[in-house]
Amino acid sequence: MVIHLIQDELGAISDETCEWIAEKLELQPINIKELITFYPMLRETPWGKKHVRVCRTLPCALRGSYATCQTLEKKLGVKEGHVRDDGEYSLEFMECLADCGEGPVVMVGEETYENVDEKQARRLADLLLKGKLESSSDFVSYENALVSKPVSETKKSQSRLKK
Ligand code: FES
Numbered sequence: 432m433v434i435h436l437i438q439d440e441l442g443a444i445s446d447e448t449c450e451w452i453a454e455k456l457e458l459q460p461i462n463i464k465e466l467i468t469f470y471p472m473l474r475e476t477p478w479g480k481k482h483v484r485v486c487r488t489l490p491c492a493l494r495g496s497y498a499t500c501q502t503l504e505k506k507l508g509v510k511e512g513h514v515r516d517d518g519e520y521s522l523e524f525m526e527c528l529a530d531c532g533e534g535p536v537v538m539v540g541e542e543t544y545e546n547v548d549e550k551q552a553r554r555l556a557d558l559l560l561k562g563k564l565e566s567s568s569d570f571v572s573y574e575n576a577l578v579s580k581p582v583s584e585t586k587k588s589q590s591r592l593k594k
Pocket residue numbers: 486487488489490491492527528529530531532534536
């Protein structure tokens with residue numbers, strides 16, 4: 432939990448931070464380093480300013496998430512698992528994003544977008560590159576749909592993604 436909080440604040444756990452945590456917890460730095468290098472959600476270097484995650488688990492994969500990820504790689508100019516040279520974007524193709532019924536699922540930062548097939552991925556990337564994704568009415572994230580309408584009134588995928 433401490434490591435997660437620190438990573439949220441700093442973006443990653445550097446060697447220096449690793450030593451600091453170890454000292455506070457009265458452990459050896461290697462004990463912290465082992466955790467950081469073992470768990471994929473922990474990082475030694477930060478992601479880009481806009482971090483994009485694509486689900487690759489079976490339900491999303493069957494609905495086209497591999498093509499979604501490849502499209503985002505091309506459009507955003509960043510290879511999966513990497514940060515773009517200018518530090519603006521990073522892309523991660525990862526296990527379940529906990530929205531399995533509406534795949535392919537893409538997260539941009541903490542916002543979740545559903546039914547992002549290859550075609551929708553092109554549109555999403557265009558809006559993201561223009562800095563207009565969050566203000567777009569074409570894509571409404573799961574989180575924003577909940578805020579703007581109670582769940583009982585939300586027609587799930589139709590209200591979140593206009594086709
Ligand atoms: S399988 Fe994609 S969100 Fe769970």
